Structure formats: C-alpha cells, structure tokens
Amino acid sequence: MNSISTCLxxxxxxxxxxxxxxxxxxxxxxxxxxxGGAYVAISLCRTSKFRSRVIGIIPARFASTxxxxxxxxxxxxxxxxQRTWERAKMATTLxxxxxxTDDEKIAECCRGFGADxxxxxxxxxxxxxxxxEALLKLEKKYDVVVNIQGDEPLIxxxxxxGIVKALQGAPDAVFSTAVTSLKPEDGHDPNRVxxxxxxxxxxxxxxxxxxxxxxSGQVNxxxxxxxHLGIQSYDTKFLxxxxxxxxxxxxxxxxxxxxxxxxxxxxxxxxxxxxDAHGVDTPEDVEKIESLMRERNIS
Ligand SMILES: *[C@@H]1O[C@H](CO)[C@@H](O)[C@H](O)[C@H]1NC(C)=O
Ligand SMILES: *[C@@H]1O[C@H](CO)[C@@H](O)[C@H](O)[C@H]1NC(C)=O
Numbered sequence: 001m002n003s004i005s006t007c008l009x010x011x012x013x014x015x016x017x018x019x020x021x022x023x024x025x026x027x028x029x030x031x032x033x034x035x036g037g038a039y040v041a042i043s044l045c046r047t048s049k050f051r052s053r054v055i056g057i058i059p060a061r062f063a064s065t066x067x068x069x070x071x072x073x074x075x076x077x078x079x080x081x082q083r084t085w086e087r088a089k090m091a092t093t094l095x096x097x098x099x100x101t102d103d104e105k106i107a108e109c110c111r112g113f114g115a116d117x118x119x120x121x122x123x124x125x126x127x128x129x130x131x132x133e134a135l136l137k138l139e140k141k142y143d144v145v146v147n148i149q150g151d152e153p154l155i156x157x158x159x160x161x162g163i164v165k166a167l168q169g170a171p172d173a174v175f176s177t178a179v180t181s182l183k184p185e186d187g188h189d190p191n192r193v194x195x196x197x198x199x200x201x202x203x204x205x206x207x208x209x210x211x212x213x214x215x216s217g218q219v220n221x222x223x224x225x226x227x228h229l230g231i232q233s234y235d236t237k238f239l240x241x242x243x244x245x246x247x248x249x250x251x252x253x254x255x256x257x258x259x260x261x262x263x264x265x266x267x268x269x270x271x272x273x274x275x276d277a278h279g280v281d282t283p284e285d286v287e288k289i290e291s292l293m294r295e296r297n298i299s
Contacts, residue, residue, distance in 0.1 A: 054094050055094065055096045080153050091164075128257065147233065164176075174237075177270055179270055190208040229273070278292065
C-alpha cells in the first residue's frame with residue numbers, strides 16, 4: 001500500500017500538506033478501486049515516467065451514411081485524412097501515429113503520403129472499437145492511445161499534447177478529452193455536445209441538451225458553457241475493456257458513447273482549450289472550412 005500511495009502522490013501536482021494529501025490519495029485510490037480502475041493506477045507505477053508511451057490513432061472508414069468516402073475528400077487540394085495526420089505529426093507527446101482503416105483506398109492514399117496504416121475489420125462499430133483493434137494488432141506496447149478524429153483537419157497539435165499530459169497528470173482518470181467555449185447560439189443544438197466539470201476539471205456529465213439549464217429556460221449569455229470536442233485519449237488498459245462494457249441508460253438516451261465511462265464510475269479529465277471546432281460532417285462543411293482556411297491563409 002505504501003509504495004502505491006508514494007507513487008500516486010509523487011505524480012499528483014497538489015502541494016498541500018502531506019497528511020491531508022495522503023488522505024486525498026487514499027480517497028482517490030478507494031474511488032478508483034470502487035470503479036474497478038485501481039489496477040490501472042497500480043500497475044503503471046512500475047514504469048519510471050507515468051503513462052509515457054503514447055500512440056495517436058486516426059480511425060477512418062470509407063462507408064458513412066452521411067458522407068461516403070469522407071476521409072479522402074480533398075480540402076484545398078489535400079485529402080482530409082492527410083491534413084489531420086500532418087497536424088497530429090506536429091504533436092510532441094506522440095511516439096507513433098497510425099491510421100486505422102477498413103478500406104484499401106484509404107490505406108493506399110495514407111501510405112502514399114507516408115503514414116503507417118493498420119487494417120481493421122469492417123465490423124468495428126465506431127472509432128473507439130477501431131482504435132482498440134488497431135492497438136491489439138500493433139507489435140509495440142503503449143500506455144496511452146489518443147483517438148484523433150479524421151474529420152477535424154484543423155485540429156491543433158497543442159490540444160493533442162494537452163489531453164495526453166492531462167491523462168499523465170491524473171492517475172485516477174482513465175480517459176481525457178477537451179472542451180472549448182460554446183457559442184450561445186449553439187446552446188440548443190443537439191449536435192453540439194455540452195459538458196459540465198467539477199472544480200478539479202473532471203467531467204460530471206455530457207449532454208445534447210443545455211447544461212447547466214438556466215432557470216429561465218434561456219441560454220444565459222454570461223455563463224461559460226462548455227462544448228465537447230471529439231478528441232479523446234485513454235489509458236490502454238481501459239481501452240481494452242471499454243468497447244465491451246455494456247451500454248448504459250444515459251449513454252443510450254443521449255446517444256453519447258462517453259457517458260458509459262462516467263456511468264461505470266470511471267473518472268475523466270477534461271481540459272479547456274481555445275479552439276474553433278470545424279468538424280467536417282457533410283459535403284457542405286468542406287466549402288465552409290475551405291473558405292475559412294483561405295481567410296486565414298492556411299494552404
Ligand atoms: C439565468 O440567466 C440570467 C441571465 O439570462 C442570469 O441573470 C441569472 O442569474 C441566471 N440564473 C438564474 C438562476 O436565473
Ligand atoms: C460502439 O458502438 C456500439 C454500438 O452503438 C456500442 O455498443 C459500443 O459501446 C460503442 N463502443 C464503445 C467503446 O462505447
């Protein structure tokens with residue numbers, strides 16, 4: 001028990017008195033144990049730097065109900081997946097980046113611009129499952145997986161690094177993700193997922209509805225609402241069990257996969273970043289993002 005708490009407290013950034021800190025650490029440990037996550041914290045104490053081996057995985061599938069062949073759509077002349085990959089390459093915390101796909105055309109395109117590709121099966125139901133399958137097929141072992149959505153071609157490398165560092169700095173969390181300011185006009189848009197966090201930056205809840213909900217029923221222009229960004233990272237031990245955790249009631253009701261994490265009692269660290277989300281979901285989004293890139297002189 002001693003070595004565990006030493007390890008946990010040395011990686012905690014808190015500088016409060018040792019007694020209260022030890023209490024907090026044991027509290028965290030108990031919480032993690034209840035959540036079934038204690039083994040994650042314990043086993044990782046063996047490596048010198050906590051959660052140091054990091055891989056970025058870009059899951060990409062060809063078939064999509066809304067946008068067939070989306071990863072290959074040219075954005076100012078370059079395939080979208082290449083733009084995402086080039087951004088990810090600039091992150092300093094990733095040891096390795098791979099594209100995980102079920103499609104030979106995507107694979108060929110990615111190898112063409114120099115990416116490593118892992119073929120995954122068509123039966124993967126979502127990006128998380130695809131990441132997990134890719135991880136199992138890799139020879140090397142990793143502590144952290146960053147799931148980099150292929151449809152955010154303007155993702156900042158700093159956000160990738162930010163969520164990796166957040167997970168490395170929060171041994172009691174198994175998952176980390178990012179939020180940015182929600183535009184008031186998006187308050188009632190169910191496609192914009194809102195998030196509320198506690199005062200340590202751990203996620204409390206995600207919703208397609210407006211949270212918190214002002215008593216007046218209106219969006220409060222003064223409240224700092226948070227918009228969830230699709231990027232996330234996981235402890236690899238957690239990723240191995242995540243896809244197989246049975247669906248949970250809130251997850252099903254909101255159709256938000258990440259709620260399964262919280263409903264099972266796991267902790268999720270959230271970082272706040274300054275970022276305009278420019279996800280590409282439809283062919284119309286391509287034009288929007290291209291004109292924005294022209295405006296900002298991104299080529
Ligand atoms: C709700 O929003 C209004 C501004 O629209 C704000 O003045 C008020 O403090 C908020 N909270 C409650 C409980 O009304
Ligand atoms: C992926 O999607 C399936 C089907 O919607 C769901 O049951 C599963 O929980 C999802 N994967 C994860 C990791 O949540």
